[in-house]
Amino acid sequence: MLMENKAENKAVFDAESAKEVVKELRDSFVTGKTKSHRWRVTQLKAMLKMLDENEPQIVAALRDDLSKPEFESSLYEIQMLKNSCRLALKEMNHWMMPEKAKTSLTTFPSSAEIVSEPLGVVLVISAWNYPFLLSLDPVVGAISAGNAIVLKPSEMAPASSSLIAKLVADYLDSSCIKVVEGAVPETSALLEQKWDKILYTGNGRVARIVMAAAAKHLTPVVLELGGKSPVIVDSNINLKVATRRIIAGKWGCNNGQACISPDYIITTKDYATKLVDSFKCELERFYGKDPLESKDLSRIVNSNHFDRLSKLMDEEKVSSKIVHGGQRNEKNLQIAPTIFLDVPVNSLIMKEEIFGPLLPIITVDKVEQSFDLIHSSGGKPLAAYLFTNNKKLKCKFVETVSAGGLVVNDTAVHLAIHSLPFGGVGESGMGSNHGKFSFDAFSHKKAVLYRGFAGDAFLRYPPYTPGKLTLLQALLSGSIVGIIRALLGWFWA
Amino acid sequence: MPQPLGVVLIFSSWNFPFTLALDPLIGAISAGNTVLLKPSDLAPACISFLVETIPKYLDNKAIKVVAGGADIGERLLQLKWDKIFYTGSPRVGRLVMAAAAKHLTPVTLELGGKCPAIVDTLSTTPSKAKVTAKRIVGGKWGPCNGQACIAIDYLLVEEKLASALIELLKKTIKRFYGENIKSLKSISRIVNEHQFQRLVNLLKDPNVADSIVYGGSVDEEKLVIEPTILLDPPLDSEIMSEEIFGPLLPIITLKNIEESINFINSKSNPLVIYAFTEDETFKKRILSETSSGTVTFNDSMVQFLCDSLPFGGVGQSGFGRYHGKYSFDTFSHEKSILHRGFYPEIEPRYPPWTDFKLLFIKLAYEFDYFGLILLLLWFKRS
Numbered sequence: 001m002l003m004e005n006k007a008e009n010k011a012v013f014d015a016e017s018a019k020e021v022v023k024e025l026r027d028s029f030v031t032g033k034t035k036s037h038r039w040r041v042t043q044l045k046a047m048l049k050m051l052d053e054n055e056p057q058i059v060a061a062l063r064d065d066l067s068k069p070e071f072e073s074s075l076y077e078i079q080m081l082k083n084s085c086r087l088a089l090k091e092m093n094h095w096m097m098p099e100k101a102k103t104s105l106t107t108f109p110s111s112a113e114i115v116s117e118p119l120g121v122v123l124v125i126s127a128w129n130y131p132f133l134l135s136l137d138p139v140v141g142a143i144s145a146g147n148a149i150v151l152k153p154s155e156m157a158p159a160s161s162s163l164i165a166k167l168v169a170d171y172l173d174s175s176c177i178k179v180v181e182g183a184v185p186e187t188s189a190l191l192e193q194k195w196d197k198i199l200y201t202g203n204g205r206v207a208r209i210v211m212a213a214a215a216k217h218l219t220p221v222v223l224e225l226g227g228k229s230p231v232i233v234d235s236n237i238n239l240k241v242a243t244r245r246i247i248a249g250k251w252g253c254n255n256g257q258a259c260i261s262p263d264y265i266i267t268t269k270d271y272a273t274k275l276v277d278s279f280k281c282e283l284e285r286f287y288g289k290d291p292l293e294s295k296d297l298s299r300i301v302n303s304n305h306f307d308r309l310s311k312l313m314d315e316e317k318v319s320s321k322i323v324h325g326g327q328r329n330e331k332n333l334q335i336a337p338t339i340f341l342d343v344p345v346n347s348l349i350m351k352e353e354i355f356g357p358l359l360p361i362i363t364v365d366k367v368e369q370s371f372d373l374i375h376s377s378g379g380k381p382l383a384a385y386l387f388t389n390n391k392k393l394k395c396k397f398v399e400t401v402s403a404g405g406l407v408v409n410d411t412a413v414h415l416a417i418h419s420l421p422f423g424g425v426g427e428s429g430m431g432s433n434h435g436k437f438s439f440d441a442f443s444h445k446k447a448v449l450y451r452g453f454a455g456d457a458f459l460r461y462p463p464y465t466p467g468k469l470t471l472l473q474a475l476l477s478g479s480i481v482g483i484i485r486a487l488l489g490w491f492w493a
Numbered sequence: 494m495p496q497p498l499g500v501v502l503i504f505s506s507w508n509f510p511f512t513l514a515l516d517p518l519i520g521a522i523s524a525g526n527t528v529l530l531k532p533s534d535l536a537p538a539c540i541s542f543l544v545e546t547i548p549k550y551l552d553n554k555a556i557k558v559v560a561g562g563a564d565i566g567e568r569l570l571q572l573k574w575d576k577i578f579y580t581g582s583p584r585v586g587r588l589v590m591a592a593a594a595k596h597l598t599p600v601t602l603e604l605g606g607k608c609p610a611i612v613d614t615l616s617t618t619p620s621k622a623k624v625t626a627k628r629i630v631g632g633k634w635g636p637c638n639g640q641a642c643i644a645i646d647y648l649l650v651e652e653k654l655a656s657a658l659i660e661l662l663k664k665t666i667k668r669f670y671g672e673n674i675k676s677l678k679s680i681s682r683i684v685n686e687h688q689f690q691r692l693v694n695l696l697k698d699p700n701v702a703d704s705i706v707y708g709g710s711v712d713e714e715k716l717v718i719e720p721t722i723l724l725d726p727p728l729d730s731e732i733m734s735e736e737i738f739g740p741l742l743p744i745i746t747l748k749n750i751e752e753s754i755n756f757i758n759s760k761s762n763p764l765v766i767y768a769f770t771e772d773e774t775f776k777k778r779i780l781s782e783t784s785s786g787t788v789t790f791n792d793s794m795v796q797f798l799c800d801s802l803p804f805g806g807v808g809q810s811g812f813g814r815y816h817g818k819y820s821f822d823t824f825s826h827e828k829s830i831l832h833r834g835f836y837p838e839i840e841p842r843y844p845p846w847t848d849f850k851l852l853f854i855k856l857a858y859e860f861d862y863f864g865l866i867l868l869l870l871w872f873k874r875s
Contacts, residue, residue, distance in 0.1 A: 071846035079858045101801040112802050211594035215587050220812035238835040286844040296844035410833040420829035430599040447802035451792035453621045461631050462669040462679035
């Protein structure tokens with residue numbers, strides 16, 4: 001009923017429909033079905049099967065929506081997802097086990113532990129640039145933590161959204177995991193409901209709306225947003241490797257349309273020309289003389305974004321700074337890798353997150369000045385990158401730059417490391433996920449204290465006396481000497 | 494690598510004005526932040542003390558205290574903070590989070606709820622029953638006369654044991670706090686007229702008033718309400734639907750103590766569930782079939798002292814946690830850092846992409862080393 005968005009017979013998904021979905025999932029959750037280890041394992045295995053059996057269809061949907069090259073679809077959407085499933089299957093038992101907590105003299109005798117329990121019914125709202133990864137990866141986390149889930153894929157990637165809806169319905173337990181397709185009205189209807197957690201991937205503007213809606217129900221949120229991820233390029237490095245890695249992280253990731261894509265580069269005035277030349281050389285090696293003919297670049301997702309990016313390129317004082325690229329094809333929604341040198345710091349392209357194939361290079365006199373530049377740009381980004389062999393610079397970078405995650409001498413790859421929490425800070429978001437962090441994001445860590453009846457401390461009960469107070473204070477402080485002194489005082493009083 | 498979030502705002506409550514202000518402050522400082530502390534204006538003497546004394550001991554370029562009421566709170570909420578830590582009621586918690594949403598400020602909300610205590614130890618030994626009673630009384634009227642987020646709100650006990658429980662409680666109350674309202678000692682009063690009236694109104698419902706089995710006297714002038722026990726007030730009365738936050742203790746009787754699980758689940762998630770029981774199976778059921786911030790077995794209140802346990806709520810009792818290292822974490826951003834060398838380089842990473850490169854990366858991803866070798870030796874083709 002809910003997934004029928006066909007033109008002739010549109011079933012409207014409104015607040016009532018959203019309420020029913022939540023109720024159905026809550027009823028399923030209350031039965032304890034999703035909490036069982038067996039259910040979680042079955043769902044994750046089903047998801048693996050789903051990815052294995054439908055790879056060509058997924059690649060095709062991504063080609064439809066984004067002209068995404070098969071390589072990227074296969075690696076970033078399918079392989080990474082499969083790895084997530086496999087990791088969860090392997091580690092879930094361990095993640096689900098209660099964690100022992102130390103107890104001290106203060107609560108002696110006692111034992112304590114922290115128990116992970118599912119939050120309940122959760123909402124995952126995902127983005128259009130990695131429609132499969134950003135939808136299903138959080139779902140893997142939510143399943144492994146034992147929740148019931150509603151997934152709302154982005155309507156800006158319609159082929160992917162409808163394939164996700166079909167596959168999830170076919171392979172996963174639809175009494176506990178549902179997909180709701182749609183745009184603003186459907187998302188608003190969902191946001192009016194009470195969820196136990198919301199994970200949103202997207203931009204800051206909508207994130208504010210999501211968090212405000214969550215506030216009405218005191219629903220905790222994870223917001224995976226973006227920002228202007230800077231790349232500092234020092235001299236005395238392996239320039240060829242550095243350039244290639246920047247290209248892979250920028251244009252190799254959905255043609256710059258990724259939250260952790262390098263947004264702009266900062267390098268020294270002296271090094272800039274070498275850097276630009278290196279880019280020209282490697283870009284041609286990767287994408288050929290005419291990048292618009294290359295099959296290895298995604299297109300721009302839609303005409304809104306194409307216009308937005310064109311505006312950034314055409315701004316007076318910016319358009320004259322193009323040192324490479326600039327070709328466009330509006331009909332095919334293509335923009336070639338384009339590099340700018342020294343655009344004004346207050347231009348639009350330096351103020352908003354680019355999210356596209358445009359790469360400004362800003363030059364400074366000394367590489368250390370890059371930190372001031374990053375700091376003055378406002379908002380903390382999701383990622384920050386540094387290419388250097390200088391140990392001191394690395395230390396300064398790690399200590400002073402505030403971002404979701406930092407990578408030295410590469411770009412974007414930290415996404416694949418499950419032992420690293422992936423998430424933002426400030427404008428780039430809150431909360432984290434990937435690997436066990438996803439499991440934790442969708443769990444409530446319940447503190448449990450076990451006490452016995454032996455040795456009831458009469459000291460804690462009224463009538464309160466100074467003697468009791470002194471002794472209790474000593475006990476709470478945990479200091480043996482203090483306790484002995486207090487005891488002696490007690491007995492002598 | 495943990496990093497301070499930056500400039501944080503801490504709202505604290507009036508019932509434990511020092512702990513609830515300074516404990517989060519300690520966490521914020523240890524994580525390296527600058528802090529503005531806004532204590533509740535319902536504890537004016539404590540606020541004055543904090544306002545005067547904190548600058549004498551702490552760095553007042555980095556740590557400030559501001560006194561004031563709800564209007565000051567509202568104005569503070571319009572500014573951009575790197576974190577907001579709020580202790581108080583769900584109603585205001587919503588306002589805090591909605592304001593934080595405008596700036597995408599992460600929040601920790603320490604709220605409350607109706608914290609139940611399941612009583613299943615009365616038919617064990619007399620000494621255990623006595624200790625149970627002491628811990629219940631200490632956990633209800635001990636913390637600020639019931640005005641605490643982790644105070645026991647109501648009790649659940651089997652019908653047949655109710656009168657024994659009430660007798661024990663009465664004895665213990667008299668011993669701890671005095672025989673009657675005139676000789677009341679070792680107990681806080683109600684914070685102000687507004688809260689006093691709220692509590693008195695809970696008893697106005699005649700069906701509720703009829704269920705009083707002990708206490709019930711009030712002294713409006715001194716803002717004192719004596720420890721009061723009620724037996725089976727109507728379940729739809731306000732005293733059973735709102736968080737009491739005061740010295741009134743309803744006892745709800747059940748045919749079978751196992752029903753307490755369903756009863757607790759019919760209400761929103763509390764901050765703590767207390768369970769006095771020695772039945773290991775029952776303990777496991779309580780743990781897996783209910784949801785609360787914390788569960789404490791066979792005692793009350795002490796989980797607050799256990800710094801290795803995260804203190805926080807779930808659902809309507811809040812989110813986020815603190816105490817011990819959790820305080821440090823709550824005011825930190827865990828920045829992930831990846832160091833790479835320039836070597837080795839994996840060529841297949843780069844376009845132009847071919848079937849070979851695609852297969853290579855797939856195999857590498859799956860750690861299929863044998864497959865990789867075959868591929869490299871041209872024995873495997875896509």
